[in-house]
Amino acid sequence: MHDTNAVASGHASDGLSDADFEDVADTASNAEYTYASIYGAASADSPAAQDEGGVEVHAAPRIQVTIAAPPRKQRTGPTPRDRQNRVLCHKLHVLSILAAARVRNRWCNNVDLRQKLQDAVPTFIINKIHAIHPRLEPERRERVRMFEAVMHELVDWWSRTYFLDQDICSAAAWRQPCMDILAGAQFAPRTRVDGWVVESAGARAARRSKRMEIAIFPPGDGVDVPTYLRLAPPAESCSPRDLLRLADDRVVSRETSAVLFCATCRALGIPARLVVSVQAPSWSSSGATKRQTEPAAESSDASDAPPVRLRSSRAASADARAAVCPHVDLSAPPTVWVEVFSKPFQRWITVDPVRSLVRATGARGMEPIAADRTNKLLYIMAFEEDGYARDVTARYTRTLNTRVARLRMHGRDSEWWPRVVRALHRPQKLDRDAVEDAELADNVGKEPMPTSVAAFKDHPVYALERHLRRDQVIHPAVRIGTFQGTAVYSRANVINVHSARQWYNEGREVKPNEIPLKWVKARTYTLTSKRIEEQAKADGTESQEPLYSYDQTALYVAPPVRNGVVPRNAFGHIDLFVPSMLPAGGAHIPYNGAAKIAKKLNVDYAEATVGFEFRRFASIPRMQGIVVPKEHEKAILAGYWEAEKEAAEAERIKREERAFGHWKRFIVALTVARRLYEQYGGKPLEPVKAQPEVRQLQDKQELLQPPQDEVRQLRDIPEDHVVEPPVADEELRAIPACSSPPTAADTSRIIPLEEFIGEQAPKRRRIVLRRKQ
Structure with missing residues (x-):
């Protein structure tokens, strides 16, 4: 529910269908989710599963995700399924925002938009940009100063030219989603929440449009009515044509101002990035209980920024009678800004066109305070002109390993975000990328020491002895500092120990x-x-x-094989937990049937123990194959494969004999059934018109017809043979009992035997039933 216009346009224009997102969109591989349809064509008025907890999402093209939970004991707090849902929502939200930012980064390369923005820039600024050249100014330090001065003038002109509308800024802001709905709060219909409009169940059923819609079910096992949301009309831009219109109107939101400024820098020949701070809901279930009712706190650097120029607010949308989200604090750090590359300085410079800030170091003035509930610094991606992106979070925070890492996905999903970064990163590395990597690594190394004991746990730089696990130890125990009288050690000195x-x-x-x-x-x-x-x-x-x-x-060296004798342990086996434990002169044959072949060939062998299984307080060794002398390996393998071939042939012969026996019993049983019907029915059976189910049986006649050599064998059946119906045949079980003469309805379901097996039917035999003595 965050920047719905960005999400909707991201689905429509770019979406997550690119190959870069295919390997990172698998967000529920370890969760028990049921995907009803992806890009399906389900109707918009299909009823949601109100009696099952979950989340249902529809989009155009339709995206429907249904997460259903089985009935269980009701509880008031979040269930395990709710926690899984929050993880899924967090991942999908992050990918949606990245897709939307990727689309807007592509819009910045529009030729018509660049031409219009370049024509609007004053001529004196363009001339100063062209003057920054080594031929005109050989001194590098002076070129660095000239570039920063030009950027200050460009940003000042931009802030005086483009105005912000408070209502548009609030409607199109990329902020933290409202936690009240995720916590189960209910809102009145036609209430606007983060770009979505709440509607009633009746209005949702009556609406036939294909707009994006969401049904959010409250956490817990209780049966509650979900909150139905539909995407509000776009508050601002959703195509390059809209950007052209906004460039003429010059009344935009904070995010669109950054997009237009990025396009302007690229039009002037300045390498520029579109930087996005992804605002996603918390993946932890504890974040659902927090309410965003307090206004966002002002940034510590708000006094340094000049006042922002605002136009008179426009009329609110007719579909949104009330807005739950607070107004945007334009003096606080943004969620979308620009980075420009200074060629003389060979560094990326942070630029906030709304607050007229140009900073060589990004951490100052761009990191929101911890009390700001509308802006959380989690993932910061910078999209370059060629479409690739880089993770630049380390440039804008001094607590990456202390605070930000705890807000990100960790645990078994800790590798999810690195996979996303690798999918968006440029395959080849440029010279400026190597310099930037060194700069970001240096920023991480300069991170200050944590200010709480809990922050030291799993910290990548610092460690306390109290947080060590059972199999960890600090060696060498060199203290690098103290915290509240406790020695602080380097995480690099923490090593693993085993018995x-x-x-x-x-x-x-x-x-x-x-x-x-x-x-x-x-x-x-x-x-x-x-x-x-x-x-x-x-x-x-x-x-x-x-x-x-x-x-x-040291590496374990097993005793070698000498005189054809394989060494054994106290239990008569040989330990082979890793391949390096194989004794010299020995060969491992990982087939359990090889022991019989070695015994037949009179070759010494030892069963290999490759591990242990613990069941019922007992250690059970896991065996796999044998270890034999190296010179007998080929002979044993040849014998093993020959034995396997003979066993497969014997199994095939046994299977054929079993099939022939079933055919024999089947044909004899049909013969007996035909004779009984003719003997007790009063007249021979006449050919009848096949019923639909009989036609299906006739279609399978070629599959059911036995070979001629099998029929010849059936003629040698003795006369006193006692016939038993085949147990495994389902067709014979359907034959009715012959306790009374068959009626016309019964005979209509019978096919003459000649039609079924042709002229190869065996001769009628007299069946003798003998009573057991």
């Missing part, structure tokens, strides 16, 4: 005379370890195990 058994499972062994770096309580997985722990407690001690680092271990 000797764990290192052995990775194919390494502890070096002799090594001192453990850490002692921890032994873990009990099996009954044997539990008995050892109980015995230690009875003796007044505690069972502990030492932990060693990687540097304290």
